[in-house]
Amino acid sequence: MKEELQKKLREAFPQLTLDLEINERRIVTVRGECGSWDELVDVGHFLAKQKEVKNVVSRMTVRGLAIPEKDYAPLAEKGRKKGVIRKADVVIVGAGVTGCGIARELAKYDLDIVVCEMSDDVCTGASKANNGNIHPGMAVKPGTLKARLNVEGNRLFQKWADELHFALDWCGCLGVVTDEKLMPAVEAVYQVALMNGVYKPEIVSPERALELEPGLAKRNLDIKGGAYFPSFGQVETYEVVLALAENAAQNRTTFLLNTTVADVLHENGTVRGVLTDRGIIEARYVINCAGVYADEISAMAGDACYTIHPRKGTLAVLDKHCRPEFNGVVMIIDGNQIQNKKNAESKGGGMGRTNEWQMLLGPSATEVPDKEDNTTTPEDLAYTMAINTNPNAGVADIIRIFCGVRPSDFSEDFVIEMSPVTHGFINVGAIQSPGLASAPAIAKMVEEILLKDAGSVPLRASYDPVLPPKTNFRHMSHEEQDALIRKDPRYGRIICRCEQITEGEILDAIHSRIVPTSVDAIKRRTRAGMGRCQGGFCQPKVLEILARELGKDPTEICLKDGDSRILLKENRRGTLNPQPEKGDGPV
Numbered sequence: 001m002k003e004e005l006q007k008k009l010r011e012a013f014p015q016l017t018l019d020l021e022i023n024e025r026r027i028v029t030v031r032g033e034c035g036s037w038d039e040l041v042d043v044g045h046f047l048a049k050q051k052e053v054k055n056v057v058s059r060m061t062v063r064g065l066a067i068p069e070k071d072y073a074p075l076a077e078k079g080r081k082k083g084v085i086r087k088a089d090v091v092i093v094g095a096g097v098t099g100c101g102i103a104r105e106l107a108k109y110d111l112d113i114v115v116c117e118m119s120d121d122v123c124t125g126a127s128k129a130n131n132g133n134i135h136p137g138m139a140v141k142p143g144t145l146k147a148r149l150n151v152e153g154n155r156l157f158q159k160w161a162d163e164l165h166f167a168l169d170w171c172g173c174l175g176v177v178t179d180e181k182l183m184p185a186v187e188a189v190y191q192v193a194l195m196n197g198v199y200k201p202e203i204v205s206p207e208r209a210l211e212l213e214p215g216l217a218k219r220n221l222d223i224k225g226g227a228y229f230p231s232f233g234q235v236e237t238y239e240v241v242l243a244l245a246e247n248a249a250q251n252r253t254t255f256l257l258n259t260t261v262a263d264v265l266h267e268n269g270t271v272r273g274v275l276t277d278r279g280i281i282e283a284r285y286v287i288n289c290a291g292v293y294a295d296e297i298s299a300m301a302g303d304a305c306y307t308i309h310p311r312k313g314t315l316a317v318l319d320k321h322c323r324p325e326f327n328g329v330v331m332i333i334d335g336n337q338i339q340n341k342k343n344a345e346s347k348g349g350g351m352g353r354t355n356e357w358q359m360l361l362g363p364s365a366t367e368v369p370d371k372e373d374n375t376t377t378p379e380d381l382a383y384t385m386a387i388n389t390n391p392n393a394g395v396a397d398i399i400r401i402f403c404g405v406r407p408s409d410f411s412e413d414f415v416i417e418m419s420p421v422t423h424g425f426i427n428v429g430a431i432q433s434p435g436l437a438s439a440p441a442i443a444k445m446v447e448e449i450l451l452k453d454a455g456s457v458p459l460r461a462s463y464d465p466v467l468p469p470k471t472n473f474r475h476m477s478h479e480e481q482d483a484l485i486r487k488d489p490r491y492g493r494i495i496c497r498c499e500q501i502t503e504g505e506i507l508d509a510i511h512s513r514i515v516p517t518s519v520d521a522i523k524r525r526t527r528a529g530m531g532r533c534q535g536g537f538c539q540p541k542v543l544e545i546l547a548r549e550l551g552k553d554p555t556e557i558c559l560k561d562g563d564s565r566i567l568l569k570e571n572r573r574g575t576l577n578p579q580p581e582k583g584d585g586p587v
Ligand SMILES: Cc1cc2nc3c(=O)[nH]c(=O)nc-3n(C[C@H](O)[C@H](O)[C@H](O)COP(=O)(O)OP(=O)(O)OC[C@H]3O[C@@H](n4cnc5c(N)ncnc54)[C@H](O)[C@@H]3O)c2cc1C
Pocket: 093, 094, 095, 096, 097, 098, 099, 116, 117, 118, 119, 122, 123, 124, 125, 126, 127, 128, 129, 130, 131, 132, 133, 134, 135, 259, 260, 261, 262, 289, 290, 291, 292, 293, 294, 297, 312, 313, 314, 315, 363, 403, 404, 405, 406, 431, 432, 433, 434, 435, 436, 437, 438
């Protein structure tokens, strides 16, 4: 089998000298030098597409390119010195939507669960920087795990929203074509939807398209037909993750933030726990939800069975004043869009909107060697603007451009299994799009894997799946606002003018179970700083409130993770200087 595969590889890439090994689990490990990063990714995809291959581990290098690597050794050394700091039943690595979803699902059992997150907050990886689409499941390959979990996850999302009180808008997704020749492509998507068991997909006539989205009439298009998916939903992704984490914590899950897992401890084929930079946590189960680093965590457990090749996606958010033209997501497809599709492995994105009615353009899909490449480039900006067809919106209306990195593997499917190599280690890796939409089903699948292994686990008597709703001042009637302010005048102090966020709401966030310590963490919980001025007015006030409530000096408050201090030092009594001076650290 190896020789045959090697031959196919030589024929496909005659310019390269590559070596491969294949094991009994049909995992291929490939070594050698490629000419570019894109070529390396092509090799990985080529191998993963062969029927005899389950997944691909890349040990390839790229001529003239230093592929960034995380150095766990100093963190491991620091943690080893501290020894055992905690014993638990389950350790979850990573507090994105996958890790928090699983933590919340398992919290209904009488288990001691610890979530380790290397960042200063939950929801800082791909889960923070995505479109918030609850995809119906028509864009995923039938027969894949992704397809099954996407459709199941979509069905389960309403229950999450009901119990956790986050906004979920089933706004629907309509694709229309203006060229008769594209109708077979529409039919093909419809057939995929039927195969995957998507909820009530519909082939639509031009009249039905206009009935569903009256805004199309203004465009004067010669619509030939299209397809409609009513089970397309929209959430604010950070609202979901924070609610999951809060509810898990409410049910006794421990969140250890600023805690990096630097090694997975295992002995005689059984997991024993994790070594973090803060010490050892012993556990019977370790669940790997580490996003772009999941392949590295899996290798630490002695189970190198996939490689993550990061795929960056850039998104632009527009000012609320250029109101989206459509109720849901509308894709107007002509021949050009199909030809211009940048990445065959990702559906990429188009023109959508957030639940706050801000237009959202993107994402792009670019293969990058750096797992932490969060840079945005002029090309990314051009890409997002090229998607825009709303005549009321232009480049000056962009209030934020940001990117996230998808944790894709070469099989382009999710990897969810109890490790056949290290018992007790559960991989939940390669959770790229539609990882958000699939999250409730992923959590259920991991619950099943764990219960199958552990046998019966008693339920937690005090378990409460309901998270009390948050105060949302801007969505209240004047009467409700008035009553609230009379009860607590801090709800009458507007801190973020653009989004109408009050001091009371910021205080609620600070005194919640997962304590926010940075300005961005407050933004994710309250929307303060998400409006037109992007924190220009409210950032100093938020900083002041954070410092006051956390008992810290204002110079200690960071914008986000890492050393991202906003103020450097006091230059006059009572006045802090936000301008860096020569030799000062980063701002
Ligand atoms: C631009 C873009 C748009 C997308 N749009 C959609 C969409 O509309 N709908 C959809 O369904 N999906 C979408 N996705 C995919 C979705 O965002 C991901 O599938 C999902 O967020 C993955 O969640 P996660 O929890 O697995 O990973 P992450 O959110 O990345 O979380 C992993 C966490 O692990 C932590 N971690 C890593 N290593 C360690 C360590 N050693 N120790 C401790 N902690 C560690 C990280 O800090 C991180 O917080 C999109 C993705 C991108 C990038």
